[in-house]
Amino acid sequence: MRAARTTPPRRRKSPVLAGQPHQVASTRHTTMNARTAHFLSPLGRSAMADKPIDAVDRRSASCVGQQVGKYALRRVIGSGGMGLVYEAEDAVLGRSVAVKMLRDDLAADPLLVQRFMLEAQATARLCHANVVTLHDVVETDGHVLIVMEMIRGGNADELLNRQGPLDWRTATRITVDACRGLVAAHQAGLVHRDIKPSNIMLTSGATDPAATAKLADFGLAKYHRSGGTALTDAGTSLGTPHFMSPEQCRAEAPDHRSDVYSLGATYFKLLTGRFPFEGEQVVQILFAHCSAAVPELAALNPGVDPRCQGIVDRAMAKQPHERFQTAGQMLVELEALLNRPNGDTRGNLAETVVPGQAAPTASAARRKRWPLRGGLAVVVLLVVIAWSIGMPPRWAGSPDSGADTTTDPHYINVDGVMGTMEVRGDGAWMAWGVSDRSHASARLLVRDLQSGQVRVVREEKRRYARFAAAAFLPASDLLVAAERESLRIVDTGASLDRPLVAAIEGTVRDVASHPGGGAIAVAVDAWADAPDRVVMYGISTAPEVELGDARSVLPGDLSDVSAVAFSPNGNYLAVADGNLVYVVDGRAGELQMTFELPASVGRQEGVGCVPAFSPDSRLLAVSGARGIVMWSLQNGRRVELPAGHRDPISVIAFHPAGNVIAAASPDGIRLWHVASGDQLGEPLDGHGGHVISDLAFANEGRTLVSAGFDNAIRFWDLSPVLQESPQGAGP
Amino acid sequence: MKRPAASPDETLCRLDEITTRWSQIKDPLQFVYRYSTAIRAYLQALVHDPQKVEEIIQEFLVKFLQTGLVAADSDRGRFRDYLKVAVRNAALTFLRKKHPRQMDSESLARLEDPAGGPAECERQWREEWRRCVLDKAWRSLDAHQQQHTDNLFYTVVRLASDHPRESSQQLAERASRQVGRPLKPAAFRKQLSRARRMFAEEILCEVEQTVENDCRADIEEELIELGLLEFIRGYLPDGWRQGR
Numbered sequence: 001m002r003a004a005r006t007t008p009p010r011r012r013k014s015p016v017l018a019g020q021p022h023q024v025a026s027t028r029h030t031t032m033n034a035r036t037a038h039f040l041s042p043l044g045r046s047a048m049a050d051k052p053i054d055a056v057d058r059r060s061a062s063c064v065g066q067q068v069g070k071y072a073l074r075r076v077i078g079s080g081g082m083g084l085v086y087e088a089e090d091a092v093l094g095r096s097v098a099v100k101m102l103r104d105d106l107a108a109d110p111l112l113v114q115r116f117m118l119e120a121q122a123t124a125r126l127c128h129a130n131v132v133t134l135h136d137v138v139e140t141d142g143h144v145l146i147v148m149e150m151i152r153g154g155n156a157d158e159l160l161n162r163q164g165p166l167d168w169r170t171a172t173r174i175t176v177d178a179c180r181g182l183v184a185a186h187q188a189g190l191v192h193r194d195i196k197p198s199n200i201m202l203t204s205g206a207t208d209p210a211a212t213a214k215l216a217d218f219g220l221a222k223y224h225r226s227g228g229t230a231l232t233d234a235g236t237s238l239g240t241p242h243f244m245s246p247e248q249c250r251a252e253a254p255d256h257r258s259d260v261y262s263l264g265a266t267y268f269k270l271l272t273g274r275f276p277f278e279g280e281q282v283v284q285i286l287f288a289h290c291s292a293a294v295p296e297l298a299a300l301n302p303g304v305d306p307r308c309q310g311i312v313d314r315a316m317a318k319q320p321h322e323r324f325q326t327a328g329q330m331l332v333e334l335e336a337l338l339n340r341p342n343g344d345t346r347g348n349l350a351e352t353v354v355p356g357q358a359a360p361t362a363s364a365a366r367r368k369r370w371p372l373r374g375g376l377a378v379v380v381l382l383v384v385i386a387w388s389i390g391m392p393p394r395w396a397g398s399p400d401s402g403a404d405t406t407t408d409p410h411y412i413n414v415d416g417v418m419g420t421m422e423v424r425g426d427g428a429w430m431a432w433g434v435s436d437r438s439h440a441s442a443r444l445l446v447r448d449l450q451s452g453q454v455r456v457v458r459e460e461k462r463r464y465a466r467f468a469a470a471a472f473l474p475a476s477d478l479l480v481a482a483e484r485e486s487l488r489i490v491d492t493g494a495s496l497d498r499p500l501v502a503a504i505e506g507t508v509r510d511v512a513s514h515p516g517g518g519a520i521a522v523a524v525d526a527w528a529d530a531p532d533r534v535v536m537y538g539i540s541t542a543p544e545v546e547l548g549d550a551r552s553v554l555p556g557d558l559s560d561v562s563a564v565a566f567s568p569n570g571n572y573l574a575v576a577d578g579n580l581v582y583v584v585d586g587r588a589g590e591l592q593m594t595f596e597l598p599a600s601v602g603r604q605e606g607v608g609c610v611p612a613f614s615p616d617s618r619l620l621a622v623s624g625a626r627g628i629v630m631w632s633l634q635n636g637r638r639v640e641l642p643a644g645h646r647d648p649i650s651v652i653a654f655h656p657a658g659n660v661i662a663a664a665s666p667d668g669i670r671l672w673h674v675a676s677g678d679q680l681g682e683p684l685d686g687h688g689g690h691v692i693s694d695l696a697f698a699n700e701g702r703t704l705v706s707a708g709f710d711n712a713i714r715f716w717d718l719s720p721v722l723q724e725s726p727q728g729a730g731p
Numbered sequence: 732m733k734r735p736a737a738s739p740d741e742t743l744c745r746l747d748e749i750t751t752r753w754s755q756i757k758d759p760l761q762f763v764y765r766y767s768t769a770i771r772a773y774l775q776a777l778v779h780d781p782q783k784v785e786e787i788i789q790e791f792l793v794k795f796l797q798t799g800l801v802a803a804d805s806d807r808g809r810f811r812d813y814l815k816v817a818v819r820n821a822a823l824t825f826l827r828k829k830h831p832r833q834m835d836s837e838s839l840a841r842l843e844d845p846a847g848g849p850a851e852c853e854r855q856w857r858e859e860w861r862r863c864v865l866d867k868a869w870r871s872l873d874a875h876q877q878q879h880t881d882n883l884f885y886t887v888v889r890l891a892s893d894h895p896r897e898s899s900q901q902l903a904e905r906a907s908r909q910v911g912r913p914l915k916p917a918a919f920r921k922q923l924s925r926a927r928r929m930f931a932e933e934i935l936c937e938v939e940q941t942v943e944n945d946c947r948a949d950i951e952e953e954l955i956e957l958g959l960l961e962f963i964r965g966y967l968p969d970g971w972r973q974g975r
Contacts, residue, residue, distance in 0.1 A: 250764045252870070255877045283760070283792045291767035318768075319866060321873045321885065647911065666911045691911035709908055 063101065067091070069140035071099050071147065078155075082106060087150065090135075097135060100146040107144060120146050125188045130181030132201055132216040151214060153202035156270060160197060164273045168305045169338065171270035174200060174213045176334045179263060181215035182327040186256045192218060193254065195262035196243040197269055241285045242275040246318050249286040257320040260330055264315025264323075271308055272300040276316065290318065307337050329688035329710065336411045412447075412713040419467040421707035422479075423449075423696035425515070429492065430698070430705060431457075431479055432713060433467025442466050444481050446492045449698055458490045471513040471520065476541050480520055482508035487522065489545055502547050506533070510563045514586065516570040517541075521553070523564045523575070532561040534575050536589055553589040554582055563610055567617040572633065574611035574620060579603050581611050581622050583633070593633070595620070601627035601640055602648070610651055614674075615658040623649040628663055628672070641677050643670065650691050656701040660722070664692035669706060671721060681721030686714045762810065763795060765867060769859035770818050776855040777822055786829070791821035809953060810941040811860055861957045868933035868962075872926060884926035886910060891923055899923075931966040934959055 063073050064086070071088040077098065078085040083106070088099040107113060120137040127133070136147035156174055160166070166174070178200050185192055192199075194217065204211045245261035247254045268276045276295065277288035294316050297304040311333050317323045324330040412432075419433030419442065430449055435442040442465035444458040460467075460483055469482040477493035487502040506524040513520050522535045533555065538548025553575065560578040566586055567574070573589070575582045579597040584590060597609050602625025610623040614630075621630045627643040643649060645665040652663045660680065661672050668683035669692060687708035694707040704716040763770070770791070774784045795817070872885040886909055890902050897905075903919035914922075935950075938959065942949045954960040 246764075247870070250761050253874060255874065279789070281789070281793070283796060284789050287764060287767050287788060287792060290764045291771045319870065319873075321869065321889075650911075689911075691908070709911065 063143075068099075068101070068143050068145060069138050071097065071138075071145065073099065073101075088147075090147070096150045098132075098148045098150045100148065102144040104143075113144060117144070125190065126181075126184055126218075128181055128184035129212065130177045130214050131184060132214045148216075149214075151201040151203055151216070153204045153211060155198050155216070156200040156202060156213065156266075157196070157198035159202065160269065160273055165301045166270050166273075168271060168303065168308055171267065172308070172334055172338050174202070174270060175263065175267045176331065176338060177213035178215050178266070179327050179331040179334055181213075182259055182263060183331060185215065185218075186259070186327055190218065191254060191256050192259050192262075193248070194240060194243075195259050195266055196240050197266055200266070241282045242269075242277070244286065244289055245320075246290045247320060249289050255320065256327065257323050257325065260315050260323050260327055261317075261320075263327070263330065264312050267308070267315065268294070268297070268312050271297055271304050271312075274300055305337065311337065324688075326689050328685060332686055332688045332710070332712070335686075336413075339411070411715070414707075414711040414713065416443075416711065417466075418693065418707055418709065418711045418713075420470050420481075421694035421696070421705070421713060422470045422472060423698050423705055424472040425474060427698040427700070429472070430696075430713075431470050431472070431481075431492070432707060433470065433481065433483075434711075435466045442483065444470070444479075444490060446479070457492050458488065469508055469511040471511045473513050473520075473539070473541065474515055474517045476517075478541060478545065480511050480513060480539075482511050482522070484508065487511070487547075489539075489547070491545075502537075504535075509561060512564045512566050512573070514566050514570055515568055519587070521564045521566065521573055521575075523561045525561065531556055532558040532577070534558065534561060534564055534573075536573075551589060553584055554591060557582075565611045565613060567613040567620075567633075568615055569617040571617060572613065572620075574613065576609050576611050576622070579609060581609065581620070583620065593631075593636070595622065595629075595631055597622060597624050598629055598638075598640070601625070601629045601643075610649070612652050612654055612661070614654050615656055619658075619674075621652055621654065621661055623652045623663060625649065628652060628661065630674070639677075641672050641674075643672065644679065645670065650693060651695045653695040653697055653704075655697055660701075662695055662697070662704060664695050664706060666691050669695070669704070669716070671718070684716050686716070687712065760796065763792070763814070766814065766860060766863045769856060769863050770814070772859040773815065773818060773852060773856040774822060776852040777819065778826070783826070787818075787822045787825045790825045791818055794821060808943055810943070811856075811953075815856055857957065861959065864934060864937050864957065864959060867937050868930050871933040872930055875929065883910060883914070883922050884929060887919055887923045888926045888930055927962075928966055931963045934962050935966075 063084075064075055066073050068088075070091045072091060073086040073088045075087050076084050077087045083100055083102045086099045086101065088097055089095070090097050102113065117137070120134060124134050124137070132151060133149035134146065135149065136145075138145040138147065165171075178195070182192065182195070192215065195215070199215065199217045201214045201216045202211055203214070243262040243265040245254055245258040248258055265276050268274075275285075277285050277292060279285045279288065294313055297309050297312060298306065311330065314322075314324055314333075315330055324333070414432070414434045416434040416436045419435060421430065421432040423430045428449055429446055431444060431446045433442060433444050441459060441461040443456050443460075444467050445454055445456050447454045457479070458467075458481065465483060467481050467483050471480050472478070473480060473489075477491055479490045479492050481488045481490055482504075485504050485507055487504060487508065504522065504524055506526040508522055509525050510523040511520060518539060520537050520539055522537065524533050524535060526532050534553040535550045536553055537550050540546050540548065553573070558575070558577045561575060562578075563574075563576040565574045566572070570586045572592065573584050573586050575584065581595045581597070582591060583593040583595070585592055597603055601623075612621045613619065614621065618633055619630050620633055621628055623643075625648040626645060628641040628649070630639045630641070631637070641661070641663075643663050645663065646667045647665040649663045649665045652661055654661050655671075659674050661674055663670050663672065666687075666689050668685040668687075670683050671680040672678070673680055684704070684706075687706065687710045690708045690710040692706050692708040694705075696705050697703070698705055698715075702717065702719050702722070704718055705713065706716065707713045771784065771788065774787055775781070778784060778787070869885070869889075872888060876882045876885040883906060886906055887902070890905050890909075894902060894905070899916040899920050902923075903914045903916040906914045906919055934954075938953050938957070939950055942953050951960065954963055
């Protein structure tokens, strides 16, 4: 079965798209029904468009100067499809507020009243800096009022009318804020359904760096999740034609990705001052939303950063499954665009540059791959390529470097499917694996964390190749990489012309390198009915790189092995097997202790837990589905951290200072103070809801590196949150 | 396509429930939007000029809104053919009216050909139409998955479609990575079987609505012509064609 090609060829210029004059319908048909009239109606008079203030009934407009309940209505400041918006004064609290009053002629319609009240309920569910705050809902003196935060900077549409297309940074900053509000709305189960520039309020002039954009008017929002009232379900087209998603045009049930489309169209308007699809009739615009290619931004505004086009194109893909799947994903791209070196880096905990001047020191990072478990392999066939085709390293910047990295130093958009990510113990280098999207090959890349230079150190040109695990060997440039059922030892300094290959009977899940050198541990998911196992290899690096004999640890005891980790002092090796963690001697491999993940932190059914040792090797932390449990290796005492994740924790890492632990799940990365159990700062949400597979501290613990299934690697500057921590958690 | 585990009678029942014919569709404009990419591609193949394509689309839409689906002969055949003729006529009318001097004999011959123009135009129309039908089915799976927690219908069919040579274990691993939670091969296979059934039903429903005659032979003919029967075949009960 082949997927249909759904997006029409791009870049076809048309009179509709380019805004050239086009033919207007010749005559109106005399038997035109109401619906036809609506679709043929010129824009601005459409029932779907915002009503001009002068079209609002006089009775409502006459409320200016009146006292309605405790609110003194001062002046009309705007209007939406359902009523006028007044600036008013709250006589009791003595503050200015915005009051939306349902038009009297509509108030007689119980369905509309219900929708109006739903707007209030929908907005009341949100409390976010980028959503206009709802203060109150009042039925008084025969009126229905929604009392909201007063925003004095006007809206983005007014800004466009005043000054035309915005500078791309300003447009992006406004869209970032709106996107943040949208993320919050979607998390609350709301679909806005009417994202457009006039629904984005600005707290002050948009060129003011301190200005904040807030999403307003949830008048069309629908209580999206189960149990809600579906006033605007499929069959009823609601929204504004210029910003409507194709599914809204087709009257299909829109979900949150419809808002992503509308935000993309809004972004287009902010960048160009033009609608994506222009036309004099509603039907023409809706048809274009369903079938026409998004016009080139540069053709309408040459000053737009070329990367904006990619974001607009993806947000405005015709099929929902081709768009950003969440507003969070779109936010990641927008922020990455904004946070480039010359861009505006406003915002808390934004990803920032890894300081190149900082002296790299030991980071003692612990990481583990998301331990996916497959079933039993059918074929027990091991193909050993003793000396596969050697490949000289290729430096980034050369034409065939693979270009896995962008010019953005704090964000790497992996060109392919992310395999593994690892940071060297001294914090100087990182490595990651990536398979190309056609699954024809996989590459292993390294990056100098000081210079940002990237190079490919290994490429496997075979189908379904994947670097699933890697570990740097201490005091060397060597990297052990697991490529499915083989181990490869790669010299990142390129002194080896061929990698050392060892065959593993089974699929490698994880690799760990002994901190003192001379040994590695490999977690192997066995094929067929054989038990899983952990194998320790001796390894020598001089005069030749050689793998020593293999020795199984815990033979016969493992059924679901997923991860291995050495303690920093090398005394222990932790082996995660389902919900059990075995601690064995770091050299001899003899069993020392066994811990079982308590149900209180959530069992990792079918996934496996993740072990991490504290830098002083005195604590063993293990991730549960919801929380983290820590055992003292000296007295067995157990401490639990709530961790508070909604989704299962996929990876944890200790800060080099040992007083902070990071935990990651699809709902973000959280930092926890080990002693108090308090969360530090806000969650770091940079992977758009995807599984975060790897996590490591670098740069003396000031930087956290994360990699996720969104195929991105991000660098987080933790300095602000560590410094602001009341516990003094900073290193 | 593997034969589904569920009873084929379910499909038969579902099919019997479908009685709407395209000429009875209350909101034909939604059909036009649904097949808008096919209309656009067909016009582009006919007139080779994006600007004229836009103008013709506007003309066509205005006329379509004014007249709706014309009640004419009792047997109007497929909606696909009806729409193609309507689009072509709109092009012909528009070009004759607006650009009479630009109409060379070849263009006129192409537009006046009752079969819809040369083979290339016909091929373009059929392929884009097929894509629209498949897009609709994909959207249905996608929407179903979005609306139901734990459902992976769209994900599993898409993965199986994109990686046809992979085992269910490999596909399950991919699915696990994509959705961020573990999925065992057996669970993957189960979802895939059900999802394929739904995919087939969506295609069948869509095609069924676009043929005027509810004879199963006509539906099958349309499925064959559009190259869609391969998605359906495993889900049709034995003797389906003789059923009505």
